[in-house]
Amino acid sequence: MGKICLVLCLLFAIVGLTAYKGMEQVVPMGDYIFNYPANFGNRINVPADNPTTQQGVYLGRLLFYEPKLSATNTVSCGNCHQQSKAFTDGRALSIGVNNGLATRNSMSLANLLWARKFFWDGRAASLEDQVLFPLTNPHEMGQSIQASVQKLSNTLLYPGLFKIVYGDSTITGDRIAKAIAQFERTLISANSRYDQYLRNAYKPTDDELKGMELFNHGPDPEKGIRGANCTHCHGGPKTYLELFHNNGLDSISKDEGMAAFTGLVTDRGRFKVPTLRNIALTAPYMHDGRFKTLDEVVAHYSEHIKQSVSLSAFLQGESNEMGGHSLKLLPKEKKQLIAFLNMLTDSTFITDKRFGNPHQSTKN
């Protein structure tokens, strides 16, 4: 009996010690240096009052994956923004606390460092502003900032970390938002086969090359040029231009999009042109998740563009057939276009340990 007790005691001591060591993990300190290819450009967006530091990113990552920030202690940002799916969740509409449905499709979080307007309708002007919405929205994490502050203040982990990052251990909504925003800015995806091709480190297949050509050129049936003109909205090395358009999903969009706050008829059903980076991983597609596959997306642009006053000028009369209203791509061309879209998958991004859930190693 005494022996068993001793063994047990020793075991507890070991477990206790390792847990303690986990808590005392060295927090990296100093400025955070962003690494990205030169062709992404330096028009990055870091507010002057929230410079990115290694300690801030460390804290932000813990908070991003912190279920205590939800009313039920079960939902963190990471539920709807899963790394393995390029920070989306695979659902048409995301599920929040108490199984409530979000009103729109979860968005991929990649290369937000270059973004200046956030959400499908662009209503948030900074990542810092954006965070407060999912935290308090009853369909997402559903907890007041006050309650979140209270819960974090009662942990062993957080007050000390806030002190390291902000100089004192006071926890506030503003500080929570700033740290999460810092972490989000580090989510840089720049190593897809397309990036490798752009830096001469990958030779595309014939289908990928043909798809790239279609993607990058507008159709001109008079001159016999075949094209899909995706680049007009989704172009550039980041495959993200900060634009807002109606891409012809509906003749009268159920979701008003930008018109909800601009009040302009021409903004109805107008949404952020999302990044196509990792697009093969982020199904289902569009603001309401209506398309399950890339085949359906390409069929939409090829055959089903719906006319309306707010339809983007770039999708009007763009066709490979004289006088056509949508692209009218051949079956082979659709396959080539999808081969190119698959080149945008960045497998290092979705396995990068710096972006994963840190609570799996440090239990608090």
Added chain:
Amino acid sequence: MKKYAIVLLLLIAGLTTNAQTATKEAVIKVTGEVTTPLTIGNAEFQQYKQTTVTRKDKDGKDHTYSGVLVSDILAKAGVTLGPELRGENLAKYLLVEASDGYQVLFALAELDKGFTDRTIILADKVDGQPLVPADGPFRIIIQDEKKPARCIKQVTAMKVMFAK
């Protein structure tokens, strides 16, 4: 009684369609290095001297655009054009933004009669007709510029700034 009901129904129908179509007017905000910030809607636009520019479109044909000289609008806002466009003011630029977030810029000197005869206008009509919704109500038209990329559509803002 029945008649009243019908009248009421018609009234309600009228009201609801009204509510749906009663949307705001698109305007352009002129801000930045100005002495008088401006908000330009159709009424204000019509008060400026109107002029025309002819330009080839995607269809390869000449079209006549009418509207207002961008420099007239900037002058009204008190931007440093004409005799004041020298010294550090030559490091100023105009950033034009569209409702889709697209932005293009012009050096102030590109817009000033003293520097160039090329006309740059903010147009509201093409061949005498209002611009279609996807292009309008206001669009920049640049005389003789080969690519159409700076002929920015659905303009919502013009901001004058110093290059840093």
